[in-house]
Amino acid sequence: MKRGWLAIVLVLGSIPPSRAQQQSALEHVPPDPPQSRVHAMPYGDMAEMMGMDDRRLFGKVMADRLEWQDSGGDSRFAWDASAWYGGDFDKLWIESEGERSAGGTEDSRTELAWDRIVSAWWNLRLGVRHDAGIGPTRDWASFGVAGLAPGFFELEAAVYVGEEGRTALRLAGHKDFLLTQRLVLQPEAELAAYGRDDPERQIDAGVSDLKLGLRLRYEIRREFAPYIGVRWSVAGESDGEFVWLAGVRAWF
Numbered sequence: 001m002k003r004g005w006l007a008i009v010l011v012l013g014s015i016p017p018s019r020a021q022q023q024s025a026l027e028h029v030p031p032d033p034p035q036s037r038v039h040a041m042p043y044g045d046m047a048e049m050m051g052m053d054d055r056r057l058f059g060k061v062m063a064d065r066l067e068w069q070d071s072g073g074d075s076r077f078a079w080d081a082s083a084w085y086g087g088d089f090d091k092l093w094i095e096s097e098g099e100r101s102a103g104g105t106e107d108s109r110t111e112l113a114w115d116r117i118v119s120a121w122w123n124l125r126l127g128v129r130h131d132a133g134i135g136p137t138r139d140w141a142s143f144g145v146a147g148l149a150p151g152f153f154e155l156e157a158a159v160y161v162g163e164e165g166r167t168a169l170r171l172a173g174h175k176d177f178l179l180t181q182r183l184v185l186q187p188e189a190e191l192a193a194y195g196r197d198d199p200e201r202q203i204d205a206g207v208s209d210l211k212l213g214l215r216l217r218y219e220i221r222r223e224f225a226p227y228i229g230v231r232w233s234v235a236g237e238s239d240g241e242f243v244w245l246a247g248v249r250a251w252f
């Protein structure tokens with residue numbers, strides 16, 4: 001048996017290459033090896049020569065919600081905007097969210113934090129929070145995470161520690177469903193809970209606010225998209241209310 005296999009190998013090896021194989025071998029000309037090496041240079045010169053800079057700082061401003069809300073003739077203006085500036089891993093991050101009615105601010109939340117990428121999908125945020133609106137202002141130290149969960153849900157979770165032993169928790173999430181390349185349906189949910197009563201700001205201990213919303217936007221451009229929607233919200237032990245929404249989403 002071994003002699004038979006050896007004979008087959010010898011026969012195959014003796015077959016001359018075809019004309020196509022010979023022509024292919026003649027047409028292939030390997031490139032010459034590099035004749036010079038890149039000399040040592042400062043990082044700035046290297047980045048300019050390569051046309052890329054891994055240390056470059058950049059930023060973004062995002063107005064996720066600029067909208068009018070109407071509930072049985074009671075209208076108000078609401079906003080939710082954020083901005084960041086920094087490098088690939090570390091950024092300065094700021095967010096502002098609130099509502100105004102009858103010329104006054106009913107409630108607002110402003111956060112300033114250091115944002116650090118800790119994995120491919122999640123960021124860590126450490127900073128401070130300032131609440132204003134009805135009643136006295138409140139200040140908090142904040143610790144949270146933000147990122148993309150399985151299923152492409154964008155999530156934010158943060159805990160807060162304030163003066164006089166106050167504590168709070170905030171959870172928020174949303175997901176974009178592309179109905180077409182420009183028409184996007186976005187369901188969202190937000191929950192706020194507090195560790196103790198704060199009667200001066202009309203806040204009860206436990207789950208104080210729950211909001212469920214649905215927005216349909218049309219992206220005229222990716223950076224500019226008007227939308228309409230509806231939101232159901234409940235605060236404390238009050239009955240929930242439905243609010244009709246119309247606004248614009250923009251970023252640059």
